[in-house]
Amino acid sequence: MAKENKFKLLVTGGGTAGHIYPVAAVVAEAQVLASKEGMPIEVRYIGSYGAYKSFLEQNDIDVRGVVNSKLRRYFSLYNLIDVPKFIFSLFQAILGVMAFKPNVLFSKGGPGSFPVVLAANLLKVPIVIHESDAAPSLNTKMASKYAELIALAFENAKNYFEGKEVLVTGNPIRKYLLSDPISSKQAKGYFGFDPNEPLVLVLGGSQGATRINDLILEGLTELLDVTQIFHQTGISKYEDVLERVGELSSGGDWRFRERYKAIDYFQKDIRIALQAADIVISRSGSGVFEIAAFSKPSILIPLSTSANDHQKVNAEVFVSAHAAIMMEETNLSKRSLINTVTELLNDPDRLLEVGLAANSLHIPDAASNLAQILLKYK
Secondary structure, three states: OOOOOOEOOOOOOOOOOOHHHHHHHHHHHHHHHHHHHHOOOOEEEOOOOOHHHHHHHHHOOOEEEOOOOOOOOOOOOOHHHHHHHHHHHHHHHHHHHHHOOOOEEEEOOOOOOOHHHHHHHHHOOHHHHHHHOOOHHHHHHHHHOEEEEEEEEOOOHHHHOOOOOOOOOOOOOOOOHHOOOOOOOHHOOOHOOOOOOOEEEEOOOOOOOHHHHHHHHHHHHHHHHHHHHEEEEHHHHHHHHHHHHHHHHOOOOOOHHHHHHEEEEOOOOOOHHHHHHOOEOOOOOOOHHHHHHOOOOOOOOOOOHHHHHHHHHHHHHHHHOOEEEEEOHHHHHHHHHHHHHHHOOOOOHHHHHHHHHHHHHOOHHHHHHHHHHHHHOO
16 A cells, blocks of 8 residues: 555454553553654554543544454354445455555554554555464454564463564553552551451453353452552442442441452552562463563462363463463352462462562563564554
8 A cells, every 4th residue: 555654553352451552552652662763654454443442532543433343262142233234344444444544554463453454454554464273263363464563461472473484572561550669568568457467459351251250259358468559440340349348348347447458440540559469369471471571479360261271272372481370260269269368378488489470470571572573563
């Protein structure tokens, strides 16, 4: 496509934090690098943006949506709806790419991104894709056929792309997360926790994790005997969790006021929460790399229904590097979770070893390296 003097970066992804935040991290680095080179840059996002349209716009990214559809490996009556939606989204993407005339497309994968990849390929726009999981999604596997470069977070994911140009870049992390570091004690005090007591941070993502929420609440009385709890519940589950905690604390137990706090979803304060934590309990999507960046030991509970079981594969990579403890949903009970938390808190040396091993899986310059690759298409 004909190019203008201005560098035009097109980005796409699914509408979840695991797709949007890495895109924003790469874009921010590209904007900084372009500015240093004195090169005007314009960034446009075409795809599914979920609840993150305003977040993208706040990062100087123009946002255009496409109809969302799901690609399935199996027969489903839903395909009767999604196939027409996919065709319509492809036409939307073609029109969007034609109007923008980008130098390059960066795709983070996820629902809504594949029509944009196809459109870019049809219009001869170079394509760079990034995969955050150790077991690539169907979307990524299909998009890889059209990509000039496939960037990966996990080394072992290279096995899925034989004969393709592959580069292990790590997972892009928003730079501000690692800015202005403070001590764990300062971070605990920021949220009103006792700086001298251990703190377990529970992360379930913006949507929350019902199974993890249930386990925390079922074991909360005993957990509060050994640790403080900072609980990210998920936006839609916050009120329910507060109601259940209120029932648990109806006897006036002081620990529920002073040793437990719930939040619906972290925005920028996630960096302080991660610095405060002694242990993180989390799903094992791409967020594991933010935990690793802070050298935090984690208990990973993979989502048992994740596509291609990618969360379990991610967790297994961390476990094999002694960088996390994995607990599978199928065998998980409040007793096993309480015992694991207690054992870890009673073994400071192991906490340190696991945290350092996790940090070894984090590649600090992932976003900057990807931005440099994209700007080569000027």
